[in-house]
Amino acid sequence: MSGMSGDELEFTPSKGLTVGVEIELQIINSRDYDLARDAADLIGLIEKAPHPGAVKPEITESMVELNSSIHPGHDSLASELKVIRDTVVQAASRLNVRIAGGGSHPFHTWADRRIYPTERFRHLLSLYGYLAKQFTIFGQHVHVGCPDGDVAIYLTHILSRYVPHFIALSASSPFQQGEDTSYASSRLNTVSAFPLSGQIPFVHSWSEFLEYFEKMRGYGIVESMKDFYWDIRPKPEYGTVEIRVFDTPLTVEHSAALAAYTQSLARYILTDRPFAPQRDVYTLYNYNRFQACRYGLDGKIIDAYTQRHVTLKEDILETLAVITPHAAALGNGLALAKLAADVEAGRSGASRLREIFRERGSLNDVARVQSDVWMGAGEPAKAKEAPRP
Amino acid sequence: MTTFLPQYPFPPSPVLLFGLLLLAGVVGGELVKRALNLPRIVGYVLAGLLLGASGFNLLDEELVQESWIFVEIALGLVLFELGRRLHLKWLRNDPWLLATGLLESALAFGFLYVTLTYFGVQPIYAAVAAAIGVATSPAVVLLVAQELKAEGQVTERALNLTALNSVVAFVLTTMLLSWIHHEYQAGWTTIVLHPVYLLGGSLALGFAASVVAIVLSRWLGQRAERQFALVLALIVLTIGAARMLDLSVLLALLALGVFSRNLDTRHDVMTVDLSGIGQIFYVVLFVVSGAKLHLVELMTGGGLALAYVAARLAGKMIGVMSLSHLSGVRPGTALMLGVALTPMSGLALAMVHGTADLYPEFGARLSAIVLSAVLILELIGPVAVQFALKRAGEAKDAV
Numbered sequence: 001m002s003g004m005s006g007d008e009l010e011f012t013p014s015k016g017l018t019v020g021v022e023i024e025l026q027i028i029n030s031r032d033y034d035l036a037r038d039a040a041d042l043i044g045l046i047e048k049a050p051h052p053g054a055v056k057p058e059i060t061e062s063m064v065e066l067n068s069s070i071h072p073g074h075d076s077l078a079s080e081l082k083v084i085r086d087t088v089v090q091a092a093s094r095l096n097v098r099i100a101g102g103g104s105h106p107f108h109t110w111a112d113r114r115i116y117p118t119e120r121f122r123h124l125l126s127l128y129g130y131l132a133k134q135f136t137i138f139g140q141h142v143h144v145g146c147p148d149g150d151v152a153i154y155l156t157h158i159l160s161r162y163v164p165h166f167i168a169l170s171a172s173s174p175f176q177q178g179e180d181t182s183y184a185s186s187r188l189n190t191v192s193a194f195p196l197s198g199q200i201p202f203v204h205s206w207s208e209f210l211e212y213f214e215k216m217r218g219y220g221i222v223e224s225m226k227d228f229y230w231d232i233r234p235k236p237e238y239g240t241v242e243i244r245v246f247d248t249p250l251t252v253e254h255s256a257a258l259a260a261y262t263q264s265l266a267r268y269i270l271t272d273r274p275f276a277p278q279r280d281v282y283t284l285y286n287y288n289r290f291q292a293c294r295y296g297l298d299g300k301i302i303d304a305y306t307q308r309h310v311t312l313k314e315d316i317l318e319t320l321a322v323i324t325p326h327a328a329a330l331g332n333g334l335a336l337a338k339l340a341a342d343v344e345a346g347r348s349g350a351s352r353l354r355e356i357f358r359e360r361g362s363l364n365d366v367a368r369v370q371s372d373v374w375m376g377a378g379e380p381a382k383a384k385e386a387p388r389p
Numbered sequence: 390m391t392t393f394l395p396q397y398p399f400p401p402s403p404v405l406l407f408g409l410l411l412l413a414g415v416v417g418g419e420l421v422k423r424a425l426n427l428p429r430i431v432g433y434v435l436a437g438l439l440l441g442a443s444g445f446n447l448l449d450e451e452l453v454q455e456s457w458i459f460v461e462i463a464l465g466l467v468l469f470e471l472g473r474r475l476h477l478k479w480l481r482n483d484p485w486l487l488a489t490g491l492l493e494s495a496l497a498f499g500f501l502y503v504t505l506t507y508f509g510v511q512p513i514y515a516a517v518a519a520a521i522g523v524a525t526s527p528a529v530v531l532l533v534a535q536e537l538k539a540e541g542q543v544t545e546r547a548l549n550l551t552a553l554n555s556v557v558a559f560v561l562t563t564m565l566l567s568w569i570h571h572e573y574q575a576g577w578t579t580i581v582l583h584p585v586y587l588l589g590g591s592l593a594l595g596f597a598a599s600v601v602a603i604v605l606s607r608w609l610g611q612r613a614e615r616q617f618a619l620v621l622a623l624i625v626l627t628i629g630a631a632r633m634l635d636l637s638v639l640l641a642l643l644a645l646g647v648f649s650r651n652l653d654t655r656h657d658v659m660t661v662d663l664s665g666i667g668q669i670f671y672v673v674l675f676v677v678s679g680a681k682l683h684l685v686e687l688m689t690g691g692g693l694a695l696a697y698v699a700a701r702l703a704g705k706m707i708g709v710m711s712l713s714h715l716s717g718v719r720p721g722t723a724l725m726l727g728v729a730l731t732p733m734s735g736l737a738l739a740m741v742h743g744t745a746d747l748y749p750e751f752g753a754r755l756s757a758i759v760l761s762a763v764l765i766l767e768l769i770g771p772v773a774v775q776f777a778l779k780r781a782g783e784a785k786d787a788v
Contacts, residue, residue, distance in 0.1 A: 030476055044717075045718075096483070364660070
């Protein structure tokens with residue numbers, strides 16, 4: 001049995017509306033820019049130097065995960081992420097590997113991946129077979145603090161309506177296994193293959209949620225909350241709601257901006273309580289999600305509350321206008337203004353990667369530039385342009 | 390009446406020879422892999438031994454000479470690939486890697502020189518034999534890494550250290566050339582200019598070829614299939630030019646690799662996968678180096694050979710172990726790194742190839758000292774690399 005006791009399912013209250021992120025990153029080699037497998041050496045080296053946050057292994061040896069601390073708003077989060085990034089980049093340079101953002105590596109072959117040797121990851125390989133290696137995709141998780149479990153359940157249901165926003169704003173996995181997938185975010189198709197992916201059941205309170213969880217545990221389907229690969233899930237031990245649909249953006253600046261958007265939206269939801277949870281959100285969920293994955297900001301979704309058809313670009317811009325006062329209250333105003341400018345111009349990580357491919361002509365070079373951009377070196381030829389997501 | 394039938398003895402055919410070497414290698418490699426689970430390279434070398442002077446003598450001196458062209462192409466491919474992996478930026482980011490490379494080279498040279506003179510070898514022979522021992526066999530390390538599909542810090546660092554100690558060994562042997570010339574009463578111009586010509590000329594040739602590679606790659610665009618042919622063309626061209634100009638094939642190709650990687654600031658030259666075509670030539674390379682070995686020499690020079698192997702190993706191990714941890718790699722990495730530098734190849738003698746042609750007597754006496762050590766290391770080396778990379782968890786099926 002896992003160490004998960006009843007106590008750990010108790011919702012640890014956290015200071016409302018704080019924010020923190022986990023970012024999964026690619027470790028790539030400096031030779032042909034394919035994925036490398038130096039996670040253990042990299043983490044070992046980083047551990048030797050003092051740094052904020054934490055750096056952890058992920059399921060394959062080509063991945064590393066950064067965790068931020070808990071933050072009141074965008075600015076402190078962004079500056080901490082930059083410090084962690086610089087620490088990681090410095091360690092990577094000593095090992096001659098590179099670190100890249102983006103939701104997928106453009107051309108690695110999943111069969112070449114090796115599972116990071118811990119008991120949990122080995123168990124996942126034996127359970128999920130090849131899916132475990134295909135899970136070498138890179139996402140960002142945003143945690144929003146909640147005072148209690150009931151609030152967390154409410155927030156989860158309302159945020160579900162905005163899942164397409166999160167996908168379109170972060171989409172940066174147009175290439176997989178050496179091909180243009182035609183998707184803005186192809187990463188989520190890989191997640192969908194897991195049997196415990198999807199959404200939280202339509203429960204109304206923490207106690208009702210616990211009943212569901214105990215039932216699933218009784219069947220032996222899950223051992224802990226970790227086993228649910230839902231798009232949004234409550235995380236009782238942290239006292240947060242965790243949004244997991246983001247592709248890892250190309251820069252840490254964009255990572256912080258996405259966290260600011262989520263946090264401002266959560267403040268709007270929990271302060272104004274604009275909607276009640278509705279089943280139709282989940283009826284339309286997969287269609288809207290697909291639109292966001294496939295077309296990014298150009299995707300057309302159906303709003304479950306108004307039955308209106310609207311493009312994601314319009315819907316996000318409208319939402320940004322609505323949450324402006326909340327963003328201002330959290331000190332996130334500037335970050336969201338930049339985000340709005342990108343959405344207005346139709347810029348996304350996916351469109352940028354496709355542009356790099358058109359310019360350079362090889363996916364090896366896409367991976368190289370992808371890592372240059374994340375490591376803060378930028379593209380030499382493009383240095384003069386305004387920073388983009 | 391029977392004029393349409395071939396006449397015995399058959400005329401020599403390089404094509405037939407190439408096929409024979411390849412076939413012998415493939416069979417030998419597979420047998421060794423299946424029966425003993427050792428690297429295929431060991432099988433290639435054993436196949437060569439069996440076919441060569443120590444075995445059935447099917448591959449006599451003349452045929453070995455005949456096959457030299459294949460060996461040079463193979464070496465060219467290996468050195469180019471190795472040069473591509475020598476990333477100067479890494480040496481700046483991790484100066485301890487460079488320091489490790491210089492220290493282990495220096496200690497290997499020092500230990501070997503002292504050991505050989507202790508055993509009564511004349512200083513000049515001791516120095517040249519020690520310089521040859523500084524180099525780790527690039528072909529063995531690269532091939533075993535490819536066979537195991539190994540990647541990670543031990544693999545990458547071993548390849549970079551191999552590139553470094555190959556350069557050091559080359560510079561040392563070239564400098565020692567002056568001494569040899571002096572010994573044989575050559576004129577002062579030869580003593581001074583020959584090393585300069587070898588070093589400068591080979592570097593210049595590699596540099597020129599790398600400029601062509603960069604310019605043409607930019608023109609061809611980022612297409613792996615086009616750049617593959619380009620790279621192959623330049624490798625073969627550079628080998629041919631180096632031969633023609635009596636330069637060093639090894640240094641020219643290493644320089645081509647290093648320059649084409651490190652001068653390519655706009656990232657126009659793609660890293661193309663040469664392992665497929667390389668494999669064919671590598672098999673032949675090792676069969677031929679096996680055929681060149683003489684078991685008899687091991688019997689006569691066995692004691693000295695063991696001392697040579699031990700001194701070399703001690704120098705490399707102490708060098709690597711004393712500095713590697715400063716690079717911040719995981720504990721245990723240093724030991725495996727030291728082990729992975731064990732291989733030595735008879736082709737190290739190619740470094741003084743020209744000398745042997747100029748002064749046959751010198752070449753013969755030098756071979757007598759070095760070749761029995763080579764025989765031991767040619768067989769143990771691949772096993773050591775395989776052990777190190779597997780133990781470090783960097784081989785493909787480690788988990």
